[in-house]
Amino acid sequence: MKKLAFTFIIINLASFSIAGFTNNDSFEVNWNNLEYAQKLAKETPRPLFIEFTAKWCGWCKKMDKTTFSNSGVIKMLNEDYYAVKVDFDSPAPIDYQGIKYTGKELAKKFGIEGLPTMIYVPSSLEGSKKIVGYKTSKQLIKQLNRMNDP
Template identity: 30%
Template sequence: MKRLIPLTFLLLLLGGMAMAQSKINWMTFEEAAAKTQENPKMVFVDVYTDWCGWCKKMDKETFTDPKVVAYINENFYAVKMNAENTKRKFMFRGKEYTEATMAATMRVRSYPNFIIMDATMENITQYPGYRQPEPFLTGLTGILDKFGK
């Protein structure tokens, strides 16, 4: 019985560590901009709207897949951006934006849409539309292979 308690504790600890990686580390646009200055890394921006059914499906099915979570967390700073949010303001490169004006600046016109930015916060490409986990990973891997880290 005495050996069972430390084993149970260890299993709970390991389970908690696994749960820590079970979610994408979403941040705001300005948080990603600050992070990439400290430690350069590509930026993945999920541009969505509250009414978009396919966006909700991505959140529920694709962005909870353990392989997708691990891949995005390892290779990108991940940003969630509501393309219709006109209230939250932030500064980027000396200009004030809302999430809506930033999405428009990025020329996002359909949802869901994913903007891939390099470590200097320059847009590389758009990756629009709903995708299941495996095709989504294949596409992201192709983008990273093409544009490098």
């Protein structure tokens, strides 16, 4: 009986190990806070990708489940950008270029009128471009590629 129990435990442990190697749940966008992303961009220049989101935003949740879980999007954002999520409703101060904003104030600064909206900020941290509305992974990759073209 002990041998059977031992075999059962070994088989279960092996199946958990195999599942761990094939599961991509740990492969996700490396979201940073805005202050840290600005610091990184000064040290090692890369553009910022800022997603404005809110708990009540259904399309934002859909983008999290579909677009931001796509391996191509994850790879692009992690390798070519400093990705940032900003909670539109957060009252916590967010430092952007030395000025403190709430989430709504920062959204207003960027001219955001609805969610989801993503902001592309070049590595120089000067200027910005908007990506408005829900985007599929294919659409987002295409838009980001266009923004990086000179």
